[in-house]
Amino acid sequence: MMKGDQVLPSKEANLFKQIVKFYETKQYKKGIKAADQILKKFPDHGETLAMKGLTLNCMEKKEEAYEYVLRGLKYDMKSHVCWHVYGLLYRSDRDYRQAIKCYRNALRLDKDNLQILRDLSLLQIQMRDLxxxxxxxxxxxxxxxxxxxxWIAFAIAQHLxxxxxxxxxxLMAYEGTLExxxxxxRYEHGEMLLYKAMIQEESGALNSALESLDKGSDQIIDVLAAKEARGRLLQQTGNLTGAEAVYRELLEMNxxxxxxxxxxxSSLGTDPGSEITPDQRATLQAAYEDLFEKYPKSTGVKRIPLNFLEGDHFKAAVQSYVTRFLQKGIPSLFSDLSSLYVSTAKADILEKMFEEAVSSLPSSDKLPWCQGETLEEPAVYVWALFYLAQHYNHRGASTKALEKIDAAIAHTPTIIDFYLVKARILNEAGDPKAAAIVADEGRSMDLADRYLNSEATKWWLQADQVExxxxxxxxxxxxxxxxxxxHDMQCMWYEVEAGNSHLRCERFGKALKLFKAVAEHFADIQEDQFDFHSYCLRKMTLRTYVKLLRMEEHLHGHRFYCMAAFGLVRAYIGIYDQPIALEGSKSAVSAVSQRRPSATPGSLL
Structure with a gap:
């Protein structure tokens, strides 16, 4: 069985090195040819058998690949190369746990092999074996x-x-080695300094983090990131005056x-996510009046005060804000202001304001809150109607919403956005088929627009018109x-919508296929991080790399994954309750056995 040390003569040893080179340069046919030359003389040479198997694996011949690698192990179980190759096969099949076992066996035979250690570390971080x-x-x-x-990878390992x-x-020890x-x-070194400050911030050593930023200020290339971190740290240490100065500098930049x-x-003593006192409101109002003088063209400086202003101050500010949107015909006005609707008082002010505009514009050609003599374009009237349609739909008044959007379409039937909003109103009013017809009418007005195509598709699926x-x-x-x-484009919104449509029509097999496709996308996304483990170390994008790892850990909380998982469960239940589900006129999807499936919840995906 095991032949012990299998040392090749110099000619064949050089040929074996060529096999490795051909594998690394993806010249697989040449690699197979070289392996066959060795095996002709030494048919039981384990490492050559293993390398031939590895090469065959790259040629999509998996069964042969495993056969050759196992034969190689059979003849030379004391070869770290054979165990390493066996691990590479498992890694290519995403069976990381088995791959790790193979790598550990290889390291028992050659404990200081750098390549195997590097490969093992990649699998360990992929599997979060910290x-x-x-x-x-x-x-x-x-x-x-x-x-x-x-040095950097060891620091990341301890950080995680x-x-x-x-x-x-x-990291400080590594800095000490630099002459x-x-x-x-310079860029890579600056990134390391920012990463060190990030570690100190997360550990609670805020003053140390500030000190690191100050010491490395002339070495950090990403000045913006350093300034953002400095503002955040000053705020956390209670130095609100210093934080305010930093954030004002940042606002000058953007x-x-x-x-x-x-x-x-926050630096001015308010929490943007909570209720504020009258004094805090006055402070913010004064601050934003000052900012408006400095940045009169900034949309954010005009929009943000609408969140904290109230009463007449809010009314005056919102009138000034919406005027430009109406005059320029910007369709996203309602989306921009929709967050204000948590306040009924503000929603009422907006309703009254736009109703007055719609009433006065046809006769005066002026917005009621504009005192100038400049006449408005006719389009201002139709955009006010457009806003009101969305406003009433948001407040559940579908009839009024339809009246407004129909009036807008009758006035200017060439604006495609009107048809999309009408489709949404009809769908929320309980008529998805009419919504799909209207959305498709809008799509037909610009056949080159992918967004319109996607919107029309979505509404057809909502109406269960899958074809x-x-x-x-x-x-x-x-x-x-x-x-x-x-599927290749990972078009998950379509697969989820189509899957839900099939569920509603009790086509459980088709629904199952679509929901499984979504689960496959997330498996691919999780797999895609593998290449970044070494890439980010080389490029020193350390902060982004850590964020990527943390994002991947919460990947399965994404709404598309949750929707697909819920749909899978419903589809399996539907198949179980209805063992033979006819798909269309001819095909029967699957017949399940009379016993309840024994699969665990995790195996559904």
Whole structure:
């Protein structure tokens, strides 16, 4: 069975090196040819058998690949190469737990193999084995302490393991090894300093984080990120005056960044997410009057005060704000103001204001709150109607909403946005089929617009007209391959909507297929992070990398995944309750056995 040490003669040993080279350069046919040359003389050489199997795996010949690798292990179980290759096969099949076992077996035979240790660390972070990841990265650092990536990766491992102090000490120790930073590496070094400040902030060492930013201010290239972190840290340490100054500097750079406005408001002693006192309101009002003088063209500076102003102050501010939207015909006005509807008083002011506008514009050609003599364009009237239609629909008055949108369409039938809003109103009023017809009418007015096509498709699906939806969305997919094209584009909104439509029509098999496709997309997204484990270390995008890892940990809380999972459960229940579900006129999807399925909830996906 096991032949012990299998040492090849020099000629075949060089040929074996060629196999590895051909594999790395994706010259698989040449690799197979070279392997066959060795196996002709040494048919039981385990490492060559394993490499041939690995090469076959890349040629989509998985069964043969596993056969050759297992034969290689059979003849040479003491070869770390065979175990490493076996792990690579499992990794390609996304069976990471088995791959880790193979790598560990390989390391028992060659404990200091850098390549195997690196591959193991990638699988450990992918599987979130944080303790194992930290141990492996420490071993790599000890073996090769002159490699920057080993220091950084070990710090990340400790950071993710919540060992903040140790992570910070590792980065400081690495800084101590630097004699100088070359110009070509200034960006990477600056990113490391920002990452160190991030670790200190998360550990609660806020003053240390501020000190790190101050010391590295002349070395950090991403000045904006440093300034944002500084403002946040000053705020958390209670230095509101300093934080206010920083956020005012940031607003000079971008007065429409809402995060900066939130920071400024907090620095002024208010919590943007809670009720404010009259004194706080007066402080904010004065602050935004000052900001308006500095940035008169900023939309954010005009819009944000609408959140905290009340009564006549709110009315005057909102009248000034909406005028430009109406005059320029900006369709997103209602979407912009919809968050104000949590206040009934503000919603009432808006309703009265727009009703007065609709009443006065036809006769005076002026907005009632504008004192100038300039006459408004006729389009202002129709955009006021458009706003009112959405306003009444939001407040549940479907009849009034339809009256307003019909009046707008009658006035100017060429504005496509009107048809989309009418479709929404009809759908919420309980007539999804009429909504789909109206949306399709709007789509036909601009056949080159993908958004309109998607909207019409959505409403056809809401009306359970799946064939019409397929015909519509097919206009923007590759000819003859609609299903695969949508799947490749990870078009989850369509798959969820179509799946729900099939559920409503009790076509459980088709629904199941669509919901499983969504689950596959999320599996792919989770798999896609694999390449970033090494890439982000090389590029030193450390803060973004940590955010990516944390996002991936909550990936399955995404609404599309939740909707698909819920749909899968309903589809399985439907199939169980109705063992033979006819799909269309000919096909029967699946017959389930009379016993209840024994699959665990996790296996549904």
């Amino acid at each position: 303790s194992g990841f930290a141990e492996t990265r420490q071993q790599l650092l000890m073996l090769k302490p002159n490699n920057r990536n080993n 393991h919540s060992s903040y102090d140790l992570a910070g000490k590792i 100088g930073v070359p110009v070509s590496e 007065p429409d960044n809402y995060n900066y406005h939130t920071g400024l408001q 019409s939806a397929q015909d519509t969305i097919a206009l923007f997919t590759k000819d003859g391959d609609q299903g695969n094209n949508l």
